Every structure is written in C-alpha cells, then in structure tokens.
Amino acid sequence: NAGVTQTPKFRVLKTGQSMTLLCAQDMNHEYMYWYRQDPGMGLRLIHYSVGEGTTAKGEVPDGYNVSRLKKQNFLLGLESAAPSQTSVYFCASRSHRGTEAFFGQGTRLTVV
Amino acid sequence: AQSVAQPEDQVNVAEGNPLTVKCTYSVSGNPYLFWYVQYPNRGLQFLLKYITGDNLVKGSYGFEAEFNKSQTSFHLKKPSALVSDSALYFCAVRWHNNNDMRFGAGTRLTVKP
Numbered sequence: 001n002a003g004v005t006q007t008p009k010f011r012v013l014k015t016g017q018s019m020t021l022l023c024a025q026d027m028n029h030e031y032m033y034w035y036r037q038d039p040g041m042g043l044r045l046i047h048y049s050v051g052e053g054t055t056a057k058g059e060v061p062d063g064y065n066v067s068r069l070k071k072q073n074f075l076l077g078l079e080s081a082a083p084s085q086t087s088v089y090f091c092a093s094r095s096h097r098g099t100e101a102f103f104g105q106g107t108r109l110t111v112v
Numbered sequence: 113a114q115s116v117a118q119p120e121d122q123v124n125v126a127e128g129n130p131l132t133v134k135c136t137y138s139v140s141g142n143p144y145l146f147w148y149v150q151y152p153n154r155g156l157q158f159l160l161k162y163i164t165g166d167n168l169v170k171g172s173y174g175f176e177a178e179f180n181k182s183q184t185s186f187h188l189k190k191p192s193a194l195v196s197d198s199a200l201y202f203c204a205v206r207w208h209n210n211n212d213m214r215f216g217a218g219t220r221l222t223v224k225p
Binding site: 004031033035040041042043044045048050056058059090092099100101102103104105106 | 118121144146148153154155156157158161163202206211212213214215216217218
C-alpha cells in the first residue's frame with residue numbers, strides 16, 4: 001500500500017546543476033501536483049497535471065519543468081538549480097471523483 | 113485569484129482545553145475546503161473536508177470544522193486538546209471550476225501538558 005512515493009528523499013545540488021524529482025502513485029489518480037514548502041509560506045503550487053500527457057502552471061512555475069508521460073508518474077525537473085530553489089518539495093495526487101489529495105513524504109533539496 | 117489565509121502563525125493551548133485554528137478564504141464561487149496536518153519530517157495528512165451540505169464537518173482524531181459562508185471561514189476545532197495534537201496545520205481550498213489547490217501558510221499548534 002505505497003500511495004504516493006517520492007524519489008529521492010534528500011539531495012544536495014550545486015548551483016547550475018540539473019536534476020529530476022520523481023513522483024509515483026499507485027492509486028490510479030488522474031490529478032497530480034508538485035508543491036514546494038518554505039518556512040512561513042506554506043505550500044505553494046509549482047505545476048500540476050489533470051491527466052496523462054497534460055500539465056499546467058501553478059503559482060510559482062519559473063525555473064521548473066514537469067512531465068506526465070505515464071499516468072502514475074509526475075516528474076519535476078530543475079534545469080539549472082539556484083539557491084532560491086532550496087526547499088522541501090511535496091507531490092500529491094487525487095482521483096477524478098475524489099476531492100482530497102494524498103501526499104508523498106517530501107524531498108528535501110538543498111542548492112549550494 | 114483564489115486564496116486562503118491562516119491569520120495565526122502559532123496557537124498555544126493547554127492539554128484538555130478546546131482549540132481553534134482559524135482559516136479564511138477569498139470570495140469567488142463555491143469552494144471545497146480542507147484541513148491537513150503535518151508532523152515533523154512527514155508529508156501532509158488529510159483531516160477533514162467540506163464539500164456541501166451540513167456546515168459542521170467531523171474528521172479524524174476528534175477534529176471538526178465549521179464552514180461559515182457569510183464570514184468565508186472554515187475554522188478547525190477540537191473540544192479537548194491532546195499533547196499529541198501538536199503539529200503544523202494547513203487549510204486548503206479548491207474551487208469547483210478549478211483544478212489547482214491552494215494552501216494557507218500554516219499554523220503551528222502547540223499543546224502543553
């Protein structure tokens with residue numbers, strides 16, 4: 001009963017490096033989301049997807065790209081990491097009929 | 113644009129006392145409203161939601177919340193706080209005609225023995 005799984009859990013990047021965060025869900029959910037959590041700012045929506053092959057921008061999309069090639073996976077990419085992208089990243093998913101979202105355990109990313 | 117506000121960064125209560133964590137949202141259509149809880153180094157866990165119907169909704173761990181349309185609020189409540197309720201609480205909103213979900217900044221609840 002995995003639910004939403006994020007890979008990796010921790011990562012340290014140097015400024016300018018690239019990386020991809022993977023989110024996988026095994027609940028056959030239509031909707032998937034990427035958030036970042038920063039102290040005092042709550043969770044801010046980066047990008048989301050309403051189904052396989054679709055993506056949309058959220059509140060803070062700049063510096064990030066996403067892809068949803070398979071229904072169960074939602075990838076978040078950083079092409080050229082910046083210290084401002086140091087954060088905890090959360091993935092979430094929800095079904096088409098359902099309303100509440102299920103969250104992964106988070107990825108703590110530090111950009112030095 | 114849709115938004116949600118949690119006016120208190122921190123709420124402190126004594127164990128056994130009632131607790132309230134406040135949430136208000138911007139006015140625009142009909143909202144779905146949620147409360148989530150986050151324990152240290154963990155993801156968010158769903159507590160309860162308001163979709164339609166009865167304004168008082170009950171959720172996990174004895175929590176409840178009241179939807180007040182005139183005040184555009186959805187405050188989280190519990191009659192008797194436990195030390196184990198200490199955590200970070202987030203209010204979230206999604207509108208019926210929108211697919212994204214926005215969160216408040218969070219309120220840290222501390223329950224002291």
